[in-house]
Amino acid sequence: MKNNKFFWLLSLMLVLSVFLAACGNDDAATPKGDDDKEPAAEVDEAQVLNLIMSAEIPTMDSALVTDSVGFDLLNNVNEGLYRLNDENVAVPAIAESEPTVSEDGLVYTFTIRDSKWSDGSAVTAGDFEFAWKRAMNPDTASEYGPYMMGGVIKNATAISEGKAEYTELGVKAIDEKTLEVTLEKQVPYFLSLMSFGTFLPQNEAFVTEKGADYATNSDNLISNGPFVLEAWDGTGLSWQLVKNDQYWDAEAVKLTEINYDVVKETATAVNLYTTGEKDRTGLSGEYAMQYAADADLVTELETTLFYFKYNQQRNGEDTPLANVNIREAITKAFNKQDLVDVVLANGSVPANYLVPKAFSFNEAGEDFRDINGEMSEFNVEEAKAAWEKGLSELGVTEVKLEILGGDTEVSKKMDEYFKSQLEGNLEGLEITLKEVPFAIRLDLDTNQDYDIQVAGWGPDFQDPHTFMNLWLTDGGNNKMSYSNPKYDDLINSSVGELAMDPEARWDAMAQAEKLLIEEDFGIGPIYQRGTMSLVKPYVKGVVSHSFGGDYSYKWAYIEGK
Structure with a gap:
């Protein structure tokens, strides 16, 4: 769960989401605020915050938003x-x-x-x-x-x-x-x-x-929240949030302006931070190592999880990923520890599960994660055995698969790592990489036009169900033709006849998680995201959330700049 630390990692967006956010398929970071929501005394500094976003805004229609960028902004303008x-x-x-x-x-x-x-x-x-x-x-x-x-x-x-x-x-x-x-x-x-x-x-x-x-743009929006969106043309790489004087609690809002620029390269983002043009930036790889001892550094483990989505049917035909042994092989064939230590280097941890650590607790304070622990861990020998069995069942000796990922610098490095690991450990596998902007990836996901997708999910509410219901046969994120009636029954019972029986409900969801991850290999967990970021010490009161919209700037302010 989040504490009152404040951080940033939008430059590490892997272009999932629905975060989809929210959240869905998203990988924008979720920083926590400083200890005080309001300044102790009136401040004289210009109340302007300058931020980086790693992707464009797909839409600001709350009925249509499915990504972390949109939900983050909606949380502040509505x-x-x-x-x-x-x-x-x-x-x-x-x-x-x-x-x-x-x-x-x-x-x-x-x-x-x-x-x-x-x-x-x-x-x-x-x-x-x-x-x-x-x-x-x-x-x-x-x-x-x-x-x-x-x-x-x-x-x-x-x-x-x-x-x-x-x-x-x-x-x-x-x-x-x-x-x-x-x-x-x-x-x-x-x-x-x-x-x-x-x-x-x-x-x-x-x-x-x-x-x-x-x-479709800021001229065609009105708001009822702390800020209004301005200077957004619907496709651009910059926009502003301006204090909404009509907001019912406007007196609590100290910031007058938040300026955003989309920046996809870590080097550029770090340069903007060090020159004072931006007030925070995410770090990864060599930059995380370079600034590891910096006084402005903040780290934190999030409740956002990233995984491979295995599309079992594309253009009306079964893919090799319809074979459970092929899915098992890929899930176990890459070293997640090296990925988080060397490629990401941002405090992320390997994930061999679906529901994150330190996210959901029962009345006794027990973490849901402790029920199943780690599953489907990196194991080259088991991966090779499953691969050979899968190839035999398919009647082939070679398989070509495409990995769909994002166009950010970190996303590209990660995809190259996957390609190297998978091709090196699974003989006869050829990987091609397709790296596209966030909005395009969302369209490809919606149309189920991919083989393997690097995806992520941030919780929408504080309950394991926000992760578990994604993979129902008709689940919102299940655009990959995964279906298991037993999984459906377990999850539906957790919000049906077991809804008011906490112990039985958690047991049903734990059984379903094990079925998805360790038996069906319906998805391939990769990592639970951590963040390392540089934050200007004069930025106060930004609040982050472990589910739903990432940030609240309602109580943020600038002091001591």
Whole structure:
């Protein structure tokens, strides 16, 4: 779990995500803030923060965002019923207080506080009803709407299956100040979902007026959060966040401006930091070693996990990865310790699991990770044996596979390492590398047009289910034709009949994790991300989160520059 250390590693984006963020498929870092959220006294410094982002913004439509960049920015320009505080606890935000809950635990009633959009119009309960139903409207083509609401909000699953209309979603504005949400079943982590980007409100009149242009650039956006997005043309490599004077808690916001530039090369990012043009930068490889003793250095282990996605069917035909022995061989054929020590050199650790260490704990304080421990570890002999068996079953002596990765400097180095390790340890394997910008990789993932993809996931809420539900047959990140009915039954039971039985629920998810990683080799875990970064000492109060949007700048400030 995150502590109050503050760091940065956007320059190490491996161009997954859905982080997808959120999160999905993403690999932007998540720094924690300094100990104090507000300065002890009034400060005279210009309240301007200068940051680096390692990828462009794909979209700012909360119904369509699937990446860490988008969710990070949405977390700062918009606000939902709840917001994560500096301890990663979801607390009322646009909701005036905690909701009232029906006796059966299915109906939540929220009161909307007095708040405004950046154009001066009131934020209403109707804005939430409109946004959530829009995310479930098939015409919107939202990925996260069905993924986040399915099995949670009443009728969401039926809507996604075409058995109900999106207008039947269990959310209703009783009046301008009262929002009623009806659940499909009791959901232990429901309130933490209310801080997530997909559940943000949208102003119906504004969205309708803008039509297809909505959220395509900063001129076609309005905000209800601490900042507004400016100087974004929809495709550019720079933009700004400017304090939103209409925000209901504007008095708490000290920064007047946050300037972003997309920088994909570590050398360039470090140079911008050392010359004072940027206030923090991520480090890796030789730069991590060079600055290991620097007074500005901050390190931390995140709850973001990276892995190989093995696409079993491409263009309607089975790939060699449809063979479980081929998947096992690749999973075990590369040295993860050398990868994190030499290629990344940023505090990351080898991952032989799906649910990260120090992420989810039971009531006794026990880490979920301790149940299964390490699985499918690096083992060349076992990899070669599985490889030979797989080749025999396929009736071939050679296999050609493509690895899809990102276009950042670190991503390219990592892909070269994979190619060297896999070709060196698995005779007859030929690897080609396809390194593309983040938005293109998202399209290729959506279209299932890849063989092996270097992907990553940051949690959307603080529960193992945020990682486990990705690999359901119809899971949001399962664009690789993996399917196991036993896995589906275990995960569905963990949010069904076992939802209110914590011990049995964790056992079901642990069984499913072992099935996915150690028996099916449905994915190949690579590493749990750590970060090493340089941060200017005058930057205070930035808060990071172990799930959902990466950063909160609401309480950040500059002092002692």
